[in-house]
Amino acid sequence: DAGITQSPRYKITETGRQVTLMCHQTWSHSYMFWYRQDLGHGLRLIYYSAAADITDKGEVPDGYVVSRSKTENFPLTLESATRSQTSVYFCASQGINTEAFFGQGTRLTVV
């Protein structure tokens, strides 16, 4: 099915562990984004990518790493998870002259 999917949908991890959130889109959109959403802060841009192998920092990149070896995938890695990274993470993709489409989100809890 065409669309954008995130996995896992829910994740509980321990402080200090590395965790990777996956994002896959089937439209071949050039642009992909990772946002986190916390109460009172709306969506905050973590990283974005304009194309394969091109990534750039957003508002809150510290503690996160991204890669984009293929157009359709844009994984987000928390290198050493902290409790402050407990959040809902949304991935989005956007083509030229289209709006951004969002995945269903990943609820991450760091204990």
Added chain:
Amino acid sequence: RKEVEQDPGPFNVPEGATVAFNCTYSNSASQSFFWYRQDCRKEPKLLMSVYSSGNEDGRFTAQLNRASQYISLLIRDSKLSDSATYLCAAPYNFNKFYFGSGTKLNVKP
């Protein structure tokens, strides 16, 4: 100063009311703007795009004021189903979008 700012609300209005939200942005070079709707922390979904002076779609009207650097969303004849959080988005640079914190709308019977 945040790139995009919104009044968090909540706006509590009765059915049938007209309600308006504003969203200010800091990048004067921004060309396109978007209003998204988000239900109960589900994924945001596009409501309207704003590329020039404004856009209208049924009960919803979005307007852009470049001089004062804000966009607005007007909802006429509010329905219970309009209850949601409304997010505005503005590009920091081409296709790098920042979102406001969202405005919560509660439409009551």
